[in-house]
Amino acid sequence: MGLGLTFCITAGGRPDLLADTLQSLLAFNREAFDAILIANDVGDDETTTTARRLVPDATILHHPQRIGQHRTIDEIYARVETPFIFHCEDDWHFDPVPFVADAMALLEARPGASQVTLRQSGCHWNWDGAPGAHVDWTALGHWASFGFNPSVFRRQLWERVGPFAKYDREFDLNLAVQNLGLSSEVLVPGVCYHTGRGRHINDPERKRPTRLIRRWQRLQRKVRAFRNAG
Numbered sequence: 573m574g575l576g577l578t579f580c581i582t583a584g585g586r587p588d589l590l591a592d593t594l595q596s597l598l599a600f601n602r603e604a605f606d607a608i609l610i611a612n613d614v615g616d617d618e619t620t621t622t623a624r625r626l627v628p629d630a631t632i633l634h635h636p637q638r639i640g641q642h643r644t645i646d647e648i649y650a651r652v653e654t655p656f657i658f659h660c661e662d663d664w665h666f667d668p669v670p671f672v673a674d675a676m677a678l679l680e681a682r683p684g685a686s687q688v689t690l691r692q693s694g695c696h697w698n699w700d701g702a703p704g705a706h707v708d709w710t711a712l713g714h715w716a717s718f719g720f721n722p723s724v725f726r727r728q729l730w731e732r733v734g735p736f737a738k739y740d741r742e743f744d745l746n747l748a749v750q751n752l753g754l755s756s757e758v759l760v761p762g763v764c765y766h767t768g769r770g771r772h773i774n775d776p777e778r779k780r781p782t783r784l785i786r787r788w789q790r791l792q793r794k795v796r797a798f799r800n801a802g
Contacts, residue, residue: 574606575676577724578652582644583662584614584635587622589767590662594626597666597764604672605658607631609648613638619662641720642736642745649730657730659687660722663768671763675724678757686718686754687725692762717750722764729754 579597583590608630610623615635623632633647649657656676671690679688718729720742730736732752739745 574654575604575656575673576654577605577656577658577672577676578654579605579608579658579660580611580645580648580652581609581660581662582611582613582641582648583623584612584619585616586662586768587616587618590619591622591626592767593660593662593664593666594623596668597660597664598627600668600670601666601672604670604676606654607652609633609651611635611644611648613641613644640737642739645720646735646737649727649734649736652727655727656724657727658722658724659720661720661768663766664722664764665767666722666764669763671759672724675759678759679724679726682757684754685725685757686729686749686752687723688757688759689719690722690724690759690763692765716746716755717752718746718748718754718756723756 581590581593608627609632610627610630611633612619612623613635615638620632620634623630631651633644635644639647645659656679658672675688675690679685682688718725729749733745733748736745739748
């Protein structure tokens with residue numbers, strides 16, 4: 573029996589990355605999940621075959637036509653029957669450790685948390701080595717309330733701000749969660765890193781960031797590079 577948690581992952585077009593994501597995560601954390609939902613929005617047969625081979629007990633949604641990331645997420649979240657969701661995409665590698673119980677404990681201990689993110693701590697700033705670190709505006713700028721990096725959160729959050737399809741950009745969703753007065757927490761140390769650099773799958777339903785957002789993101793990258801160099 574799991575922890576009242578459903579593993580939801582969006583995938584498509586990168587079966588090799590999906591295989592690494594599933595294998596690295598589930599090798600040490602499979603028992604934490606009550607159910608697994610995998611959505612292939614790209615609709616390629618190789619990705620769906622890989623998912624079925626590696627997780628035969630998962631519910632797999634194969635789209636003959638793309639509907640976009642946000643609508644796909646709404647589709648799988650609507651099938652979740654547990655109070656908690658573990659969100660992931662198909663381009664993350666997880667450390668060989670059991671960590672889900674610790675992330676859930678942190679989430680339950682922080683009622684003002686929108687989510688607990690799992691990305692390795694070097695990707696975040698201003699943490700002190702404690703089991704959990706609060707992400708404030710000095711840490712992540714305007715990305716401090718919600719994002720689609722691997723994380724655990726309450727299904728109730730999706731019910732409050734969803735459906736996600738009504739938001740043009742992930743950034744807009746982040747602002748909606750921010751308006752609820754919620755912010756992210758970080759599991760320290762983090763347990764996963766991004767593997768999809770240079771292999772981005774374009775979402776035809778997703779609008780490009782505005783010029784202001786792109787400028788802000790460039791500034792954040794420069795500040796991150798400066799701090800890392802120090």
